[in-house]
Amino acid sequence: METWSDGSRLHLGGAIHERVLLSLLLDPERTVPVSWLVEAAWNDEPPMTATHQVRKAVADLRRRIPHGNDVIVTDGQGYRAVLDDAKLDLVEFGARTAEADRAVADGRPTDAIAALQGALALWRGRMSGLGSTALEAAATRLEERRVTAAEQVFDLCLRAGHAGGLVADLRDLAAQHPFRESLHAQLMLALYRSGRKAEALDEYRKIRELLVEELGIDPGPKLSGLYEAILREAPELDIPTAAVAEPKESAPAPTDLPEPAHIPCTLPYDVADFTGRESELSALLDCMTGGRQPHGRGRVVAIDGMGGSGKTCLTVRAAHQVTAEFPDGQLHIDLHAFTPGESPVLPAAALGSLLGALGVPGDRIPGDLGGRRALWRSQLAQRRMLLVLDNAVDAGQVYPLLPASPGCLVVVTSRERLVDLDGAEWISIGPMAPEDGTRLIEEVLGPVRTAAEPEAVQELVQLCGGLPLALRIAAARLRNRPRWTVRYLVERLHDETRRLKELSAGERSVAATLQLSYQAMDEEHRTAFRLLGLYCDANIDLYAGAALLATDTRDAEQILERLLDVHLLQQTDMAVYRFHDLVRNLARSLSSPATTHDDExxxxxxxxxxxxxxxxxxxxxxxxxxxxxxxxxxxxxxxxxxxxxxxxxxxxxxxxxxxxxxxxxxxxxxxxxxxxxxxxxxxxxxxxxxRFDEFKQLSQLAVAAARRGDDLTPLGSSLSNLGVACWRLGHLDEGIQSAREGRDVATLTGDRCTESHSESMIGLLLTVQGRHDEALPHLERAITLERELGVPRAQAENLSCLSTLHMQRGAYEEAALAARQALEILRSLDYRDNHVMALTDLAFADAGQGRYAEADDHLRQARALCDASSPPGDVALALALSAEVAECLGRSAEAPALAEEALEFAAISDSPTRQAKVENLVGRLFRRRGDFHRAMALHTHAHELATGMQYRSEEAHALYGMAEAAAAFGDAEAAAAHTARAEQLFRFMGVSGQAAWCLTG
Structure with a gap:
């Protein structure tokens, strides 16, 4: 599946995102229930969080697809794809086949053929590697629609008198569907009408043997009847009279044709399992057959790509398909620019080989370059020939070999874009698309083995970086080791230090292929490549490149562009570069294990x-x-x-x-x-x-690094930051431990700034755990220190924490006061994210006091400050409270959409504390609206999250919500148990029963 917008391909996310979108697009304009999306994504074993992961995937898709909210709309308990101006090939396929049906009904077979051919041209290949039973079934249905359309167009073409031109396509389709007798019948008829009776009868023999051996049945009466008709050369099999064109009077009789001359062809073998590269092959064929010769000169098409990208295979495949366009011959020569153990072929030597291929005797070939060049051009004058110059080193090697004849075409392949090859049409070859890589593995390894491990095959394609050479080597190793599973080879390839060694078989080696490109560069660029290998896991721009290479940005760009030209780097954006995965392995191997002073x-x-x-x-x-x-x-x-x-x-x-x-x-x-x-x-x-998981991972690295040093000051601040990450992720006990150690270290070193931050974190974490009496002194101490130190931003953050503490205790006036103080500070700082949370805190306090209009105004301001870069958890909280306030103000129509959006942001927030709070708020909204089933699901999940991290206030809110829902279901026993546990938690937190009731609505 591919999604494009304004000429750029969109990255939609992982497998779950693709399965969700695919499920919606397979049935556009119809609502697909979330339960069906869960089944499509995980078959019969969905995780506990499947529903939330689906909603998260939908939220991601809406952000990544332009106008995504209009493309994927929420409809009841599911989602619906609304296409409007968007184009979907599946819909277009259906429209064109319907048009063909109308044309047949109206007696317009030519129009029907054109419509069906247009429909079939949309086909990009069978969906595979989906990992979903439901989607695989859909793929099978789509394949059936395609084959049916193909059968229909073949039938119409046969009726119109076409025959020989159909044979190749019929053979391909019949091979893909060996048990479909109708296709074999059409192939037999096309062969017979092409004067190939023996082949038609042999086709029947092969299909009969296959059916008997595999299914134990004979061919059906239609196929058997056709076989008998061919044997007796029945007149009804002849081309319909109306379809036979009258012979032209000017056509010469066969006896008038000249004797055929020797037509040289030295094209290499076209690999039988060539697959993928449809767009590149189409572009290459367009250049080879559709170009015009400017100023009477021959055409030149140049193909560049990294070593192992399949340039030669692609060129040979295209060359074999256009031989009829060049009736005077097709020549191929390997110029050995990057061949192990070979030196690049000199132009004079290349011309000697080419002249010999034309049949020029050796004693007539001049010894000098000029003489050979003149003879070569005279030999090609007035000829229409195809010349493939494979593996060229530079334009200087190519120019002497170019013919002057306007009827000739030259195709050059090179690892480097030969920018000084004037007049050339360029095609760059990158890595294969994942689906093409999967098909290549299947072609080499066989469908049975690949179907047994679809996920491992996808991972293998990824580890090979979509490089055809690597994929072929990997598949060949598996084919030659039948006891190996695909997963076993994948696990071996996960060791990056050995990956390039694993990708070698016989004389073929990815490492050797890539190293030739490295060795062909000058010393300056080899040094740059090796230095980039020190830092090769991410994109690098001109500023970072200049720093690494000790130069300015202009020189850095020149070096990086040179590495791009030889395909040792890829370009992800203008002036932004990165390694292909396997080139990165090569760069890393050249940069380790020894580290020189220059490297340091x-x-x-x-x-x-x-x-x-x-x-x-x-x-x-x-x-x-x-x-x-x-x-x-x-x-x-x-x-x-x-x-x-x-x-x-x-x-x-x-x-x-x-x-x-x-x-x-x-x-x-x-x-x-x-x-x-x-x-x-x-x-x-x-x-x-x-991004709280990364926050914690980096903080742990920083703490470990700080412990190794002699200075305790960095240790205190790193421990304090680790406490923040633990709070965000709901790892509360670990966070308290880190923050307390950070405070003790800061106190020891006299670092009052870190001391105040640590006190703040201790107070916040204790507040989340409902230990309000313990938390309050820490927050007050932090605010005092921050006021003395003159750090207003930190003071505002702690005032927000203090507001949260008062809210949880039901002290709404104190909560509002703290939130207003935080707002006053933040307005002077213009710090948006904290400003959003201070407004939301104030809205919570307003709502707690029943001042819903004031809360609504503050929430409107908070939402206005949010944009795509805002923390999703903060946005979710503001939206969830907005939904509740809208409901309380009588604007019930607004509430559901705000609530659903809040849940989607919460699901992608990576913050379980935010998610639990949001789900409790939205659950309370659904209780008010009488939807107790939805409320129970939300409160139950919030309870699981809150219990796992000891978030006691939200655990208690969840229990109250579960109690009310249980009571609505008539389960008084469960309602009483949930209520008792909630009240126990509120007593632990020092919250009165009345306040607790207000807090839970």
Missing amino acids: MAVERLLAYYWTTTEAACAVLFPGRAQVPASITPHTGELPVFTTQAEARSWFHREHAGLVAAVELADRKGLDRYTVALTRNIVFWLSSVG
């Missing part, structure tokens, strides 16, 4: 660049952030400039993977001060966008 300096330059840039970005994004000294010398090279928060956010989003990779690089190299300092900056952004 390069790594430090890169890390200093990232630290300096993240400092600048954080200063723009997080005004009022406490300044922490770091023993790092700022980078003095070129840096991106951030004048707005949008620019800083965009840079963080684009460099996200690179920043994480930089921390991991610092950790691997033992550069602990960079690990700590860089992590502190990155986690500020990770927290703001809700």
Whole structure:
């Protein structure tokens, strides 16, 4: 499945996203229940969170598809794909086959053929590797529709008198469906009408043997009757008289034709299992057959791609398909630019071979390049020939071989784009699409083995990076080792230090193929490639490249573009580069295990660049952030400039993977001060966008690095940050432990800033656990320290925490006061995310006091501040409360849509604390609306989340909701048990029964 918008292919997500969207598109404009989507995604073994994962996948798809909210709409208990202006090939297929049916009914067979051919041209291949029984069944139905349409067009063509031109396509389709007798009947008739009676009878023999051996049956009466009719050459099998064209008077009799001359053809063998590359093959064929010769010169088509990408196979496949266009011959020569143990062929030697292939005697071939070039051009004058110059090193090797005849076509393949080959039409070959890679594995390995392990096959394609050479080697190893499973080879390939060694078979080796490209470069570019291998897990832009290579951005771009030209780098965006997975393995092997002084300096330059840039970005994004000294010398090279928060956010989003990779690089190299300092900056952004798992992982690296150092100050701040990550993820006990250790270290070192932050985290985590009396002194201590230190942003955050504590205790006036104080501070700082939460806190306090109009106004302001970069959990909370407030104000029509959107944002937030709170709020809304089944499901899941992390206030709210739903179902015993447990929790938290009742609605 492919999705395109404005000429760019969209990345939709993982397998679950694809299965969900595919399920909707298979039945457009109709509502698909969530239960069916769960079945399509996980068959009969869905996880406990399947429904929420489906909703999360829908939310992701809506964000990734332009105008996604209009394309996928919520409809009752399911979703519906609304196409409107969007184009879906499945719908177009149906429209064209319907048009064909109308044309047949109206007696317009030519129009019917055109419509069916247009429908079949949409076919890109059978859906495979879906991992879903329901979707595989749908794929089978689609295949049946395609074959039926193909049978219909073949039937119409046979009636119209076509025969020989149908044979190849009929053979292919009959081979794909060997038991479909109607296809074999059509093939037999096409062969017979083409004057190939013996082949037609042999086709019957083969299908009869297959049916008897595999199914124990004989061919049906239609096929048997056709066989008998062919044997007796029945007149009814002849081409219909009306379809036979009258012979032209000018057509020469066979005896007038000249004797055929020798037509040279040295094209290599066309591999039988060639698969995929439909778009590249189509583009190449268009260039080979549809171009015009400018100024009387022959055409040149040049194909470039990394080693092992299948350039030669593609070119040979296309060359064999256009031989009729070049009746005077087709020549191929390997110029050995990148052949192990071979030197590039000199132009004079190449011309000698080509002239010999034309039949020129050796004694007539001149010894010098000029003479051979002149003879070559004279031999090709007035000829229409195809010349394939394979594996060229540069334009200088190619130019002497170009013919002058306008009827000739030259196809050049090279690992490097020969930019100085004037007048050439270029086609670049990248990695194969995953579905094409899967088909290639199936072609080599066989359908039985690949069908047994579909997920392992997909992973194998991914590990091979879609490189045809790697895929063929992997498949060949599996074919030659029948006891190996695909999973076994996949596990071997997971070891990146041995992956390239695993991808070798006989004389073929991915490592050797790629290394030839590396060795062909000059020393400057080999050094650059090796340095890039030190940091090869993510994208690299010009600024990072300049830092790593110790140059300016202009020189860095020139070096990176050279590596791009020889396909040792790929370009993901303008001036942004990355390695292909297997090239990355090569680069890493060249950069390890020994690390030179130059390598160490390069790594430090890169890390200093990232630290300096993240400092600048954080200063723009997080005004009022406490300044922490770091023993790092700022980078003095070129840096991106951030004048707005949008620019800083965009840079963080684009460099996200690179920043994480930089921390991991610092950790691997033992550069602990960079690990700590860089992590502190990155986690500020990770927290703001809700990437809490990465937040915790990097914080753990920073804590470990800080423990190795002599200075305790970084340890205190790293432990405090780890506490924040644990809070976001609901790992409350671990968070309290980290925050307390961080506070103790900060107290010991006199780091009052970290001490206040740690006190704040302890207070917040204790609040979440419902230990309000313990939490309050920590929060008050943190606010006092922050006021003394003059860090208003941190003070505002703690006032929000204090507001939450008062809310949980039912002290709404105190909660509102703290929230207003936080707002006053944040307005002066212009810090959006905390501003959103302060407004939401104030709305909670207003709602608790029944002031719904004020709450509605504050929530409207909060939602207006949210955008695509806002933390999903914060957005979810504001939406969920907005739904409840709208219901309370009598705007019931608004509430459901806000609630559903809140649940979708909560599901993608990666924050179980936010998700539990949102699900309880929305569950309460559904209780008010009388939908107790939906309410019970939400409260039950919220209870599971809250119980697992000891989030006692939400655990109690969930229990109250479950009690009310159980009572509505008539289960008084369960209702009483849930109520008793909820009241026990509220007593533990020091909340009165009346306050508890207000809190739960």
